[in-house]
Amino acid sequence: MVRRREFVMGACILAALGAALPAAAAEKELRVLTWEGYADEPWVKAFEEKTGAKAKITYTGSVDEIFAKMTATKGEDYDVIAIETSSYKRLVQEKLVQPVDLAKIPNAGNLLPAFRDVQAIVFDGKTYAVPFAWGSIPLIYDKKAFPTPPDSWAVLWDEKYEGRVLAMDDANNAIVTTALALGYKDPFNLTDDQFAAIKAKLIDQKRTVLSYYAGFDDGVSIFAQGGIDLMMSMGEPQVPQLQKKGIDAALTIPKEGAIGWIDCWAISAGARDTALAEAWIDTMLDKKVGTYISEKTGYGNTTNGDANQAIGLTYADKLVFLQAPESFSKRIDLWNEIKATPAN
Template sequence: MTKAPSVNRREFALGSAAALAGLVAAPAIARAASKELRILTWEGYAEPDWVNPFKEATGADVSIVYTGSVDEMFAKMQGSKGADFDVVAFDTSSFKRYIDGSLIQPIDMGKVANAGNIIPEFKSVDAITRDSKQYGVPFAWGSLPLVYDATAFPQAPDSWSVMWDPQYAQQMIALDDANNSIVLAALLLGFPEPYNLSDDQFEQVKQKLIEQKKLLLTYYAGFDEGVKLFADNKLKLMFSMGEPQVAALKAKGVNAALSIPKEKAIGWLDCWVISAGAQNVDLANQWINACLDKKVGNLLSTKKSYGNTTDAEANKSIGMTYGDRLAWLLTPENFEKRVAVWNEVKAS
């Protein structure tokens, strides 16, 4: 697992814990005689609003298994070498291990007519391609932005350097998260590959994070904890876990807002992929095509508060117009090293 907040972004956006749910499936023998799409995904990505029209259009049954974490999802796929599912949704940081494990297959984009609906900033994503083959189709996205008290900052801070400004000492909190904290410092330092650092860059990142640690009130480990600390202590700045923390702070009476600084912010981008063990690739392509309908994109944003990849106006309606200013999550060069460096920062 390359990023701790993966589960939390869905839990706080949807108000749900990890669950295992789905449409009631027929026995294995009966399924073999019928057309069925088997989906492994996050809650909110396979809603009746678009599942039912898909079933009507294709005549297929749909079984849905929801996952609670990226590691749980990978274990389910690895356990059957992908044979238990046809389509899966996961973010850009996971593609390397799925491709290396031969768990997913390239997608023939010529069979996904609605790919033409994908808005420009999501048309070319390096993490989902290998050897000129495309393995994923972008579907939903969000970020880890800078959250601030708009009363204290009438003009939005435009640089992460504000969280290293001594005048705000003890008025800031940040994520207790190894990978994301290291990526943030790397972005601020201007390193072009924040997920692939040299030993010298690691040392610079460590010193930068130690410098910040002296100014923070504390680190926080969960969505609710961050919101509570910010509201209760009347804080001014936070390296946040995602856009929904703004709404949660507003609900507590905080004049909260978010900024995507000039150095960029960390972004997560979930994509639909086709399992290497898919029973019906054509049906899997039809599902991906259905999910790229602009109506689905609109619902994903207006009903579920995710950024979508096909309806720019729906993104605009919820204020998510900055997909081109995010550093999309990738698999880091050495996650264990990142954890070790982060522990050194916290122990300093």
Template structure:
């Protein structure tokens, strides 16, 4: 990512008047995008650059924690638009890092499916009558299995803990989702809001998962490399059907299931930074990605659903648990870091 270095007031005053104007002009013709793998491929970006006569700088993240760090570093000043799931969006709004959007200035919203076009019915997007993000893509976090090693598809999330698959399991390296995953596995009713008495049980269960896991991944491409090179049999698919598509392209015969307990599911949206240099350009970027071309790229190339056509991957009858804001993101992250480091439960709970 191209960093925009800070300029001291003394240096600015010593420069010619033309330089600040030039800097502002450069900013106005560069769109800085913070996003996830596959959301802004080079050819998709190139089309927008040609159409608008601008440059687009894309930075990619691999976890919600990294996204938060990048956006929070300079109050969002390094980016104009970013992709974020509906649950995480809430803390960006609370931290005043997000600008409001005018849905009327997004004509391609008319092409979205009704469930995504009615923003008031998508939890977290509208606050006090103001819109903060526009739905873009979604997936459930199911289970991927190697059909050669597991001819019968796993029907429960408990398979991730099954000692028969010790050293054959891949899991996502992220505290927020893994605490919710363990809560579901334990049958807790509120996976996003753990009570005081539930933390020890969930921590113990995640330590047990760590002992069963071959490795943890962050990016979808990394998960494919590990799955193919390390002989994994089962994977918790944080990126869902996107990982299925990548594994199939790599020649792996895989199955994909939503366990009987249900699956966590995310809805990623585009939001505009409060510090966007050119809000009009940022708005046009969001509207452009709702067009048929970028939407088809999501489906055909990335194996992800878009919000303008029925998903070939998503089962309408699947029991999904759409992500919600959790009780304490930082606490989950601290505890997860200690779990991955090999700490015992007492030290994890003291985090």
């Protein structure tokens, strides 16, 4: 993501992040499953200096991959994960995560009011995650091809751009975005007829799609090689990444709206050391970390409202924030069928 997200953290952040835990934790290891950019070296170093433990980072390219890895061993391979709000209903139902005791995470007090009562992560009165970052799934375009921003998702199906479009390899995001493009009012609770229409629409889109990508870096790399005009983006940070590679890229929120997301940290049901997992989350909620998220990546953060305003994250009213869909498994099966079907 900037890698999911490029943070340049200096020594100042290390000094700001709390005192070290007892030396007894020195040989411990925390296993983190997260997006690129959510565990950059300065953050990892800050956590390790704070706790005396080592962090083992595994990066993921999609929500589908996170579920596959977590369900394989009921979460026993990971201690903490980062995933967006719509996934928690399923995670809780499948007993893959455990409740978070916010009293043991002092920096939870830094959360902005909007992120203190996110109902999508509360089940039976228990909180299962802590909000960390937010943003959108916008449309990214090359300004050389579009002097005026495209105003509709329909451009992804325009034969003029055949072979010049990148699409995300993510079942739920692809289906929700297509539902928005088709004008469906509730993209999280689709009828059988709507599923059929979306399937046909996404198969038709394969005429314009050069490639599906997984992971921020993958999308940026393919786009930067040339011949791409449009991309269904994984998020705001891909714009500065592309600009650094010489692409005059910009993003837009189409008139139909776009997906909005809130990523949260959660503790795996299979965590070996819950206290160590809580220490990781506490480190991630330091205000300086939140500030850098916005200043260096363009994502919204959950601890510094001024930093959000400063980078222009003022389009939340155009976003449809992710909710748990009627059936993740149905959406994954449909997406696999779409990918396996030749273009029309």
